[in-house]
Amino acid sequence: AQSVTQLDSQVPVFEEAPVELRCNYSSSVSVYLFWYVQYPNQGLQLLLKYLSGSTLVKGINGFEAEFNKSQTSFHLRKPSVHISDTAEYFCAVSFSNDYKLSFGAGTTVTVRA
Amino acid sequence: DAGVIQSPRHEVTEMGQEVTLRCKPISGHDYLFWYRQTMMRGLELLIYFNNNVPIDDSGMPEDRFSAKMPNASFSTLKIQPSEPRDSAVYFCASSFPRKNTEAFFGQGTRLTVV
Numbered sequence: 001a002q003s004v005t006q007l008d009s010q011v012p013v014f015e016e017a018p019v020e021l022r023c024n025y026s027s028s029v030s031v032y033l034f035w036y037v038q039y040p041n042q043g044l045q046l047l048l049k050y051l052s053g054s055t056l057v058k059g060i061n062g063f064e065a066e067f068n069k070s071q072t073s074f075h076l077r078k079p080s081v082h083i084s085d086t087a088e089y090f091c092a093v094s095f096s097n098d099y100k101l102s103f104g105a106g107t108t109v110t111v112r113a
Numbered sequence: 114d115a116g117v118i119q120s121p122r123h124e125v126t127e128m129g130q131e132v133t134l135r136c137k138p139i140s141g142h143d144y145l146f147w148y149r150q151t152m153m154r155g156l157e158l159l160i161y162f163n164n165n166v167p168i169d170d171s172g173m174p175e176d177r178f179s180a181k182m183p184n185a186s187f188s189t190l191k192i193q194p195s196e197p198r199d200s201a202v203y204f205c206a207s208s209f210p211r212k213n214t215e216a217f218f219g220q221g222t223r224l225t226v227v
Contacts, residue, residue, distance in 0.1 A: 032214050043117075043204060043218035051214060090156065099144055099210045100169065103156040 002027045004093050006104035013081055014112055021076040021107045023091035033074040034092040086111045117219035119205050125225045131193040134222045138207030147190050148204040195226045
């Protein structure tokens with residue numbers, strides 16, 4: 001069965017500092033990988049996705065993620081965060097023939113001035 | 114497109130009452146998902162439909178929960194009778210995998226059972 005592990009439950013970071021959110025998955029077959037962001041009292045919004053091809057994926061709001069097949073990881077990064085990046089971030093995985101998403105537990109990012 | 118529309122946004126009900134949550138997916142999407150979000154369990158997939166047919170309902174917690182999709186533009190999630198432990202945010206999402214592999218989420222319904 002596929003599963004997703006987000007290694008950090010909370011990440012405090014200062015404004016303009018870089019941030020990395022870690023995500024590992026387990027699967028014996030090809031997967032699609034996603035990062036979603038959830039702002040307070042809102043639904044989930046797609047940040048970026050990896051389907052195939054280039055392992056470095058760029059998303060909205062200056063975020064990027066790198067797919068590493070050998071390490072089964074899909075870590076999310078941003079070189080310089082803003083106060084407005086304070087939110088919860090979810091890594092998700094789906095199979096190519098089964099379009100349901102399985103989510104990690106989420107990482108709460110708190111950006112301080 | 115207005116996106117996935119859920120109603121109501123907030124629902125407060127008494128234990129034992131029936132609760133119905135509603136979802137209108139994005140037009141043209143043929144997959145619809147119901148998720149539940151709690152602090153303790155995170156985001157759980159309850160059930161999903163393809164072309165209005167339930168494909169996997171293994172995440173539905175108990176027989177008190179039921180979901181229907183009578184047509185391509187409407188789905189309901191019903192809890193009868195409701196219990197305090199059902200308090201959570203319920204999300205509906207839809208997708209059209211042949212175009213976009215990601216799911217698009219509604220704003221959610223925050224359910225409080227007292």
